[in-house]
Amino acid sequence: MVDEGITPPTKITESIYIPEELQPEIEKHSSLEALDRNLERLPAEERVSWAIKIFKDHIVLTSSFGAQSAVLLHMVTQRKPDIPVVLIDTGYLFPETYRFIDELTDRLKLNLYVARPELSPAWLEARYGKLWEQGIEGLKKYNTITKVIPLKKALQQLQAHAWIAGLRRSQSSTRRRLTVIGLQRDIIKIHPIIDWTDKQVHTYLRMHDLPYHPLWYQGYLSIGDWHTSRPVTAEISEEQSRFFGLQRECGIHENAIPTYEI
Numbered sequence: 001m002v003d004e005g006i007t008p009p010t011k012i013t014e015s016i017y018i019p020e021e022l023q024p025e026i027e028k029h030s031s032l033e034a035l036d037r038n039l040e041r042l043p044a045e046e047r048v049s050w051a052i053k054i055f056k057d058h059i060v061l062t063s064s065f066g067a068q069s070a071v072l073l074h075m076v077t078q079r080k081p082d083i084p085v086v087l088i089d090t091g092y093l094f095p096e097t098y099r100f101i102d103e104l105t106d107r108l109k110l111n112l113y114v115a116r117p118e119l120s121p122a123w124l125e126a127r128y129g130k131l132w133e134q135g136i137e138g139l140k141k142y143n144t145i146t147k148v149i150p151l152k153k154a155l156q157q158l159q160a161h162a163w164i165a166g167l168r169r170s171q172s173s174t175r176r177r178l179t180v181i182g183l184q185r186d187i188i189k190i191h192p193i194i195d196w197t198d199k200q201v202h203t204y205l206r207m208h209d210l211p212y213h214p215l216w217y218q219g220y221l222s223i224g225d226w227h228t229s230r231p232v233t234a235e236i237s238e239e240q241s242r243f244f245g246l247q248r249e250c251g252i253h254e255n256a257i258p259t260y261e262i
Helices: 020-029 032-040 044-055 070-077 095-108 121-128 135-157 198-207 214-218
Strands: 059-062 084-088 111-115 162-164 181-184 187-190
Touching (some): 020 044, 044 059, 044 070, 044 162, 044 187, 059 070, 070 095, 070 198, 084 135, 121 135
Parallel strands (some): 059 162
Antiparallel strands (some): 181 187
């Protein structure tokens, strides 16, 4: 339900906005950098609890339902069962991914919010051809149409002031500088497991009897659309396994500003 009484984010500079509910925390810690340092010292579960306490019903969780996505889906919904879980369905996900979504949605009772592009896969290809086969510019256009724009609309429709994402620094060179809390497209972004290792992820999954994505067992460590995801081999690293090695990020997680740069 739309809350007509929502207070808009507080304007900090001409182009940077910080939600009003975060202001007391910034004042308490003297700066965003200090707040981030404090969050760095907390366990992932406490970072999630803090974020939910601050942003209440104006926080969402995004998930690709990828290889290790069950970790954060479980951790967050244990603390806020009704949090909107935003999935971007490009229409090109693996059949195994759609079945994995159904499995986790049923098991964890997820409040799933599916964001889709305006064009169907058939219409997209009729208009532009197979954009993912058209080099780096084609990939950028494809990702903008099928992922970036649908996510932006979803965040607006859900009136989100904060967004929880499951990025980890160890996943790629593009994520090594990410902080626990940052800013992206005028929304606060929180990475509770940013400093987790693969071993910690595995331990959590085993502890809570949670599954890996089925394609993980076939060597897929980064799982997106079927046409731009490949299994990791001796020749192909995890970072190279997406988008033919031309780029790592799809645009959704690009341009996240660390707190100390805000």
